[in-house]
Amino acid sequence: MSRFKTKFSAQAVLQALAAPALALLAAFVLSSVVIAMTGKDPFHAFFVMIDFGSKSDSQVWIINKAIPYYLSAAAVAIGFRMNLFNIGVDGQYRVAAFFAAVVGGALALPGALQIPVIILVAMAVGALWAGIAGVLKTTRGVSEVITTIMLNSIAGSLIGYFLAEDKLAVKDGNLFHTPEIPASSHFFLIPTTPDPIYGTLIIAVLIGLAYWFVLGRTRFGFDLRAVGRSESAASASGVSVRRMVVTSMLLSGAVAGLVGMPTLLNKSFSYGTDFPTGVGFTGIAIALLGRNHPIGMALAALLWGFLERTGLQLEFEGYAQEIVGVMQGIIVLCVVIAYEIVRRVVLRRQQSAVGAQLSARGADGGEGEGDDNGPGERDQDGKSAPSTQAKKAGTTA
Amino acid sequence: MSSESSGSSGAPSGAGQKSAAAVELRGITKRFPGVVANRDIDIRVERGSVHALVGENGAGKSTLMKILYGMQRPDGGTISVDGKFVQLHSPADAIARGIGMVHQHFMLADNLTVLENTVLGAERLYGIGSRARKKIMELSDAYQLGIRPDVLVEELGVADRQRVEILKALYRGARILILDEPTAVLVPQEVEALFANLRELKAEGLTVLFISHKLGEVLSVADAITVIRRGTTVASVRPEETSPKQLAELMVGSELPSAETRESTVTDEPMLRVQDLHLSAADPDGGRRTVLDGISFTIHKGEVLGVAGVEGNGQAELVEAIMGMSDPDAGTVTLDGQDISHAPTRERRESGIGYIPEDRHRHGLLLEAPLWENRILGHVTEKPNAKGPALGIPGAPQLLALKEARADAERIVAEYDVRTPGIEVTAASLSGGNQQKFIVGREMSHGPKLLIAAHPTRGVDVGAQAQIWDQIRTARREGLAVLLISADLDELIGLSDTLRVMYRGRLVADADPATVTPEELGSAMTGAATGHLDRREDGAPAEDRAQAEDRAQAEDRAQAEGDPQVKDHAQAEDGAPAEDDSDNSEGGGDK
Numbered sequence: 006m007s008r009f010k011t012k013f014s015a016q017a018v019l020q021a022l023a024a025p026a027l028a029l030l031a032a033f034v035l036s037s038v039v040i041a042m043t044g045k046d047p048f049h050a051f052f053v054m055i056d057f058g059s060k061s062d063s064q065v066w067i068i069n070k071a072i073p074y075y076l077s078a079a080a081v082a083i084g085f086r087m088n089l090f091n092i093g094v095d096g097q098y099r100v101a102a103f104f105a106a107v108v109g110g111a112l113a114l115p116g117a118l119q120i121p122v123i124i125l126v127a128m129a130v131g132a133l134w135a136g137i138a139g140v141l142k143t144t145r146g147v148s149e150v151i152t153t154i155m156l157n158s159i160a161g162s163l164i165g166y167f168l169a170e171d172k173l174a175v176k177d178g179n180l181f182h183t184p185e186i187p188a189s190s191h192f193f194l195i196p197t198t199p200d201p202i203y204g205t206l207i208i209a210v211l212i213g214l215a216y217w218f219v220l221g222r223t224r225f226g227f228d229l230r231a232v233g234r235s236e237s238a239a240s241a242s243g244v245s246v247r248r249m250v251v252t253s254m255l256l257s258g259a260v261a262g263l264v265g266m267p268t269l270l271n272k273s274f275s276y277g278t279d280f281p282t283g284v285g286f287t288g289i290a291i292a293l294l295g296r297n298h299p300i301g302m303a304l305a306a307l308l309w310g311f312l313e314r315t316g317l318q319l320e321f322e323g324y325a326q327e328i329v330g331v332m333q334g335i336i337v338l339c340v341v342i343a344y345e346i347v348r349r350v351v352l353r354r355q356q357s358a359v360g361a362q363l364s365a366r367g368a369d370g371g372e373g374e375g376d377d378n379g380p381g382e383r384d385q386d387g388k389s390a391p392s393t394q395a396k397k398a399g400t401t402a
Numbered sequence: 403m404s405s406e407s408s409g410s411s412g413a414p415s416g417a418g419q420k421s422a423a424a425v426e427l428r429g430i431t432k433r434f435p436g437v438v439a440n441r442d443i444d445i446r447v448e449r450g451s452v453h454a455l456v457g458e459n460g461a462g463k464s465t466l467m468k469i470l471y472g473m474q475r476p477d478g479g480t481i482s483v484d485g486k487f488v489q490l491h492s493p494a495d496a497i498a499r500g501i502g503m504v505h506q507h508f509m510l511a512d513n514l515t516v517l518e519n520t521v522l523g524a525e526r527l528y529g530i531g532s533r534a535r536k537k538i539m540e541l542s543d544a545y546q547l548g549i550r551p552d553v554l555v556e557e558l559g560v561a562d563r564q565r566v567e568i569l570k571a572l573y574r575g576a577r578i579l580i581l582d583e584p585t586a587v588l589v590p591q592e593v594e595a596l597f598a599n600l601r602e603l604k605a606e607g608l609t610v611l612f613i614s615h616k617l618g619e620v621l622s623v624a625d626a627i628t629v630i631r632r633g634t635t636v637a638s639v640r641p642e643e644t645s646p647k648q649l650a651e652l653m654v655g656s657e658l659p660s661a662e663t664r665e666s667t668v669t670d671e672p673m674l675r676v677q678d679l680h681l682s683a684a685d686p687d688g689g690r691r692t693v694l695d696g697i698s699f700t701i702h703k704g705e706v707l708g709v710a711g712v713e714g715n716g717q718a719e720l721v722e723a724i725m726g727m728s729d730p731d732a733g734t735v736t737l738d739g740q741d742i743s744h745a746p747t748r749e750r751r752e753s754g755i756g757y758i759p760e761d762r763h764r765h766g767l768l769l770e771a772p773l774w775e776n777r778i779l780g781h782v783t784e785k786p787n788a789k790g791p792a793l794g795i796p797g798a799p800q801l802l803a804l805k806e807a808r809a810d811a812e813r814i815v816a817e818y819d820v821r822t823p824g825i826e827v828t829a830a831s832l833s834g835g836n837q838q839k840f841i842v843g844r845e846m847s848h849g850p851k852l853l854i855a856a857h858p859t860r861g862v863d864v865g866a867q868a869q870i871w872d873q874i875r876t877a878r879r880e881g882l883a884v885l886l887i888s889a890d891l892d893e894l895i896g897l898s899d900t901l902r903v904m905y906r907g908r909l910v911a912d913a914d915p916a917t918v919t920p921e922e923l924g925s926a927m928t929g930a931a932t933g934h935l936d937r938r939e940d941g942a943p944a945e946d947r948a949q950a951e952d953r954a955q956a957e958d959r960a961q962a963e964g965d966p967q968v969k970d971h972a973q974a975e976d977g978a979p980a981e982d983d984s985d986n987s988e989g990g991g992d993k
Contacts, residue, residue: 223792224782224800231779234768240727241757241765242780243748355831358823 028343032336036328039335043325053322054315065200067310072267073098073281074306075209077288079216080131080261082297084149086220087233087253093135093153094261095285096160101131101258102265103164103183106276107173109269110184119190124208124266131262132255134160139254143247149254157285168278182277192270203271208263209303217299229253261285290337296344309333422485424449424578424609425470425501430479432465439465441634443479447578447626452600452610454620457630457653463613466630467580470611471503472496483578502571503580508563512556516566519555520573527573541572545602561592568599579603581612585619597623617646617653629653650924667704668899672736673883674701674724674852679733681723693719695907697733701852706874706884708898708915710891710923716907717887718760721856724885725757726750738851752783756850758841758858760887762834766841769830773822773840776829777811778802781848786810810847818843819869835866842870846877853877856887871897891920905929 037047057063077094084091105127112119138152167173174181194201220226231239232249240246264284265276273280291309295302316329423446430443440462447453457463468474470481472490481488483499490496493503510519520538521530528534535551542549547565555563564584571579585593600610600623614620620627621641629637629652637652681694694716701707711717722728724735726747734743742750751757757780759765767776778787786806792798811825820840822832829837838858845853855874859867874897878884888894894901895915903911903926911926913935925931 219799222801222804224788224802227775227778227782227802230771231768234770235764237764238766238768238779241725241747241759242782243726243746243751245746352828352831355823355827358827358831 024344024347025340027347028336028339031343032332032339035335035339036332039331040324040328043328045324050319050322050324050328053318054311057318058311058315061197062199063311063314065197065202067307067314068206069200069203069267069271070310070313071303071306072203072206072209073264073284074287074291074309075303076212076260076264076267077284078291078295078302078306079209079212079288079299080257080264081285081288081292082216082295082302083253083257083260085233085292085297087229087249088236089233089250089253089257090150091135091138091153091254091257091261092150092289093138093156093160093285094257094264094288095283096153096157097131097134097258097261098264098285099164099280099282100134100160101127101262102269102280103167103276104130105262105265106183106186106269107167109186109190110275113187114190116189116191119187120192120270123186123190123270124263127262127266127269128259129262132259135254135258135261136251139251142254143250149250164276168276174277177277180278182273182275182279184275186269186274190270191274192266194271203267205267205271208266212260212263213299213303264288290333294337294340296340308336422449423447423482424451424484425611426482426485427466427470428480428482430466430469430476430481432462432469432474432476439633440469440476443630443633443635445628445635445638447609447611449484449609450604450607451625452604452612452623454624454627455611455613455630456617456620456627456649462633463630464582467503467582467611467613470496471501471580497574497576500575500577501580502574502576502578504564504567504571504582504584506582506584508567510555510563510566513554515552515554516549516558516569517551519566520551520570524570524574527575537573538569541569544606545572545599547599561595564596565599576608578609578611581610583613585614585616593619617649620649621646647921647924651920666899667879667881669703669705669881671703672700673703673705673738674885675734675736676700676724677734677736679720679723679730679735681719681728681730683719683728693907694723694730697907697909699902699909701883701885703851703881703883704878705899706878706886706897708886708888708894708901709904709909710888710894710901710927711904712927713889715904715927717856717904719907720904721757721760721854721885721887724750724854725755748783751780754849754851756845756848756853758838758845758853758855760856760860762837762841767829767837770828772826772828773815773820773832774808774811774825776840777814777825777844778807779844781844784848814840814843814847818846818873839866839869842873846873850877850882853882853884854887855884857889858886859888859890859893891923894923895920903927903935911935 033051037051040047040050058067077098080094080097081091105123108126109119109123112122114122134156135153138147138149138156141147141152142149168181168183170176170181174183193204195204195206218226220230228239228244229249231242232244232246236246239249265280268281269276287309291302291305294305294308312329312333316326319328320326425445425447427443427445430440432440443462443466445453445455455463455466465474469476470490472493472495475491481490483501488495488499490499490501496503511522514522517535517538518530521528521534528537538549538551541547545568547569548562549565549569555566558566568579568581584596597619600612603610604625612624621644624641627639627641627644627649628635629639629649631653639649639652677698679694679697680692682690683693684690697716697720699707709717709720719728723730726742726745726749729744734741736742737750737753737755740753742753745753757766763769766779768779771779781787782802783800786803786809789801789803789806792801808825814820815822815825818839820832820843821836822840829840832840842858853874858870858874871893874884874886884897886894886897895918898915901913901915901918901923902909903913903923905911905927906929910929910932911934913923913926918935922931922935926935
């Protein structure tokens, strides 16, 4: 038994390394082909990217960019782990950031109090927005894919309605934005050179830790994953699937509510017409790329930031500006395909290992593979197995 | 539907003997990882005959037909068609040899017409225009299929769609037709019409091979019958020489378990008490349908209560009501003196119900998760899987004890002889029998007061079956109460201390497993006999009475056809443990 165990854990390590290696290699090759097809030198492009991406100001830029990406991916991944497809992270974080900005702009509490208030408002609004989809799914059976997409649209309209001068916004040149949050409520910065890293990085780290701990170590996490793997088995095991759907949508939405915080508390200090959009969709790609794994998603978020940063430089070097988008798409596809291939290979190996072991035991005289072993064997088994004897009787009929 | 009409089918029995058989299968064996679906199958199908293949759910009928239609390759054995050995690599090969198949689930495009569906994929034969139409009408007239070529398939009823499927096969030149459970979706009048079509086909010299478990129908239309049990052919009989009861015996196995020294462990302390349980379920067409009605029984400590019945008569619903997966409209469920009628599933599990589900893939396992995580499933709140709240603070998130759960998974694997390379492999990579042993081990590991075992040995190989039986017996000796639901009458008679028969959502009969015969149980399962079944009370006449009632029952049913409730249980005919032969339950472990 132990021999098999070590073999399988070695295999597990191999699997863990094989898939990403395969994916990166394939993505590298395919991207090179695409760049070459545009008539440019792919190797120079990679050189430019690595050279520019490793500069210290780029590093800061990439990390700051990766914070909301990571939070967004975590929000999506919570849904993924229980087979819910929350496409609405985009709407959730925008509505959440908007109302958090409104509240933050209206209050003038001490920072130590106001920052948590702003964050809690954002999480509550995000949870509420996602919760609508959860409730609709459990009570009316509406697919969360449909409702969250539609709620994205409604979120946009809702913000558009309130983001007007006579409503909740002030005019600033050509732009509208919510009143600025007082300076005492700005989140701290980590003093790095040449630019500071957003202090909201710790929010992302805490969410990552919580994600890992809750899903992997707690009863709630087990129940959630069980529902994701098999609703019927989870329900037979005592999980209330409906409650789990609503709870996980609320959680997903609450984390989605945090996505806007790095921008709001570290950069813009208000929600305006130029507040970043689309981060929720990026989160889907990053969750896929990071395999819903807390560390995998962190690496994926950084990779995404790296590509966006270096894509700007590629444009200066005369490469097509779409090249980065193409590379991002290629990477996601390669990762998804590579993991699926490796998963199938491993499953087949496991099955054949099980089969091999069974037939080995069968040869030793055990009753492997369900073959009929004749009456002698059964006598040893005890007084049981009446039906096989009956079958023999049946043959004579 | 009764066996009398079998004479009218006029078997051309003598003729086929000299010439080569239309289809001959010899020694067909098919293995799936960890499970043998077919073993040494021998079938000879005469040309121009209707040959029925009967057997229980999971007996391997569908796998065999897939082999004959080229969808699966056998691991051993030979297939010959019209006397020539053939290798069938794909359905296209089979079609080229004149074999056509009508699947249980129709393969038609709803938004195309009958004509378009027929020519789809066979455009080269007669084109897609007037030649095709002419051919279709020829076939329709020759076999009286009543085809309307320009009607959209979505406008057709089930019986018409089936005829289109038959037409498709004939259009492609089939001389041998395989019909997989053709009557499962039809009402009796449609069944008669289908059989008229089949006789027409036979008269034109075609060969029909059809799979069924409805024995009355088989006897009325087939010229020859082959019985499959546990993956192998156990008998070939002629309809005029047999009866539904005999066939049922062959299908499920009839010999009583060998006399075992059975000492009763039944105590007089009630463990599970169910009183006047009533449950209704929503119908697809919006109405409510009673699925459980007036169910009352008591299981004592150390007692195995067996529930016999044709599947679909409320057994699954009974289990769900006791497990808390569905909420009964009325009645009470009491476990060890505690009213749990409306308690959530998790609470019931915690208070000591162990559950071996009927469909282990859907209800018992997370197939994609490693074995040790499956060890936690269903017992996430109990030791050794649970560690209590985080940091010991009440109200904090409850933690899992991963190390202990892994260790205990190892223990189950060792103690219950689960054949696996380790606990890190996914549950899906184990064979059905080993999955089941793992589930049994898991459920037994929490000292259950009550074990609900639904078809505990279905799709399980012989060795595992014996082990599971032994484990149930051992636990019974230690005071466990067991609710056993099974389609295997031997299993029921061999394990139970008390037997009840379920029919249309009610417990209609009870019996003493020490004296009852499978035949008696069988007739109660069709509703033909009720009350206390006891052979010694009225001896042989009981059988006659049962048969007479059987017939009366069948007529009743034909009249009551409009009633959806009756329709739902229409498969309860014939005294056979008929089951829905759904694909995923076939050969439980072929994952």
